Amino acid sequence: MKLTRRSFLRYSGLVFAGMNVSSSVLAALERQLAKATKPPVLWLNGSSCTGCSVSFLNRIADSAPETAADVLVSTIDLIYHPTLMAAAGDAAASVLLRAYHEGGYILVLEGGVPTAFNGNACVVYSINGEEVTYMQAVTELAAKAAVIVCVGTCASFGGIPAAGPNPTEVVSIHELTGRPVVNLSGCPVNPDWVVWGLANLIAGAPVELDGDFRPMALYNRDLAGASVPALIHDKCPRNSSVNPSAPPEATDFGQDGRCLINLGCRGPATKARCEGCWNGKAGQANWCIGVNAPCHGCVEPTFPGPESFYQTYTV
């Protein structure tokens, strides 16, 4: 059952070819993973729903790391994750303290930062009997991180907890810290985007970001890696200008296979490689539009916005 770094590398050529990563990145990843130590990964949850952690566990690919278990065993050194780790209490919090003193870790953050009530809307652990808010934890841990990865729309942009009157005054990680981040947005994040992001960062590969600090390769290109189209509507098989044999646009729910633009679909305003990439192998699986549900634009900084999800979305 035990997997090794070598088995990971044997397959990584396949997966990264599909992800359009160059051979020089693969070589760098190999060098990094061959080292006795790899950068530890700390994963903290803030004003979140744990959905991005659950989504990460849904990782499945034809090539290694095939599953989340493979990622945990072979690819990353996940020393802190509140949902998965065995330790609890002070033993768990001490892991963070030691990592902080050493520095140089990959800091994965799931959830935005509530700043109301002096941060006390989210307490993440105690150190020596003192409660530590997520706001304090992020501020301190970010200062000594090698890189900050925001998983999900909440950490990236605030997301649903920041919507409406923003009851707990949630801000994104970048807004709180002012530091460089890699945003992997989505509600939830797609597991392949997390694996792609971590693998590239561990390899030390340059990751080109868009204006919202998201990797161009994940949000601004299609599944084959072409530079256009990025917008979901512009590559959607239900769009008659993409697929001339597509049936007419849906006028109400329950009309199978039709374009959902009149039912609130935010595909024309949403850049993501979502097509066929959820809950299965990339390109062969499902997505929201696949079950006749409008795209809700969950990867965008504008999600959820005050607009109805079920009225025509005006860009």
Place this chain on the structure above:
Amino acid sequence: MPVISAAIDPITRIEGHLKINVNIDTVNGVQQVVDAWSQGTLFRGFEKILEGRDPRDAPIITSRICGVCPTAHGKAAALALDNAFGVTISEPARLLRNLVHAACFVESDILHFYLLSLPDYIRGPEMAPWLPGLDVGTRLDRRTEEGLRGHYLQAVALRRKAHEMGAIYGGKLPHTPGFIAGGFTAVSSAENKTAFQALLDELTAFVRDVYIPDAQVLASLYDEYFSIGKGYGNLISFGVFRQSVGGASTLFAKGRFVDGMAGVQPLDVAQISEYVTHSWYADSANNQHPSVADTVAQHPKHDAYSWLKAPRYSGANYECGPLSRMTINGDYTNGVSVMDRHLARAHECLKILTAMQGWLAALPVGVSAFTPPTLPRNAVGVGLTEAPRGALGHWLHIEDNVIQRYQVITPTCWNCSPRDEAGQRGPLEQALVGTPVARADQPVEVLRVVHSFDPCLDCATHVMCAGAATQRLELWQPPR
């Protein structure tokens, strides 16, 4: 010996943020928990976020309350909308809602037993995030422990497949967009029914041949946990998985089981009210029914220690979850304890998978699952269902076509609630009292009781502890 006051923060292997404070003392020669405080440490204010929105958005927004039980919220919100709009959904809609919601039960149950609970009893792989581990003792022989560890890794894959099964009709999980007012978005085909069937059969075999036997092995090796963690012994269920579109019958019946009373008692949701005496909310909201309650956060607040409210039924404490459903439905009769919760969850999982076979077989191919509702200008609605971890209610008030008020009572609000106005402990707090603790600096027994409830605190929740502590103990200090 002085009373030892111990704080466990964070409680890991749950969903969301939880801190447990316990007082430990020696009573009749046994070192045990003598008092406990359950402290939810996250508040997001979903009820306020919903105000002013299109009511139809409620399933999409409320799904994000929890990434482990998103379909429960999506379904509760859709039920509240159906109720408010006066729409009766179609048979395909009932079947699709049941199938996708049930897929998430199966996912959640496998996740809970193997990934969240098992590390309280076995040592995991010798690497992070399973190291540093807990001192779980040596009760399991090497072969049994290795077998369970192998099943843990197998469970990672099987829980994923449960989500893949649900996503065939849900589109994506967590956070399916499929639950809508008036039905469900997906339309079944012969192909997707075949794909669903294959995963359903694989999961059924795993639960029947691996999960249930593993739960039984754990129960036999740790049989003292049949008499640990009982708490009040009162059980509540709102009922879930409708058996027909118009009827009231559900696969798991609604009702109450009251400790010491024979038979199942009726459920009258009008008897539910929420206390905020010890919660970070303004006292103006105290002792209100959820249909009229408001959520006004107040922090700091004297005597408050949690972001969870304290729901009570006629002023009494009730526990919810698989054990409640199975007991009320007559499918489980052994008792209320840590191990009863695990066994009831495992057996319930198989009962749900068996019912799914029938729902899938009955699902017509190519038929719309949507009944167009008429959107009322003003209306009220209630949606009652069950999440994997227990009773879930959504209460909705529409005015001038938008959400004027929204209230949610989650299962973990019942189970992990703080004390109420009368000073009664919440169910988990009460269940912890009397738990024997061998090593006060490593109270793994406390974690076993906590995890048996499958807490999911992504729903509300912070805290300062009261308590007559004379000695503070730091737990699980790792070697330097």
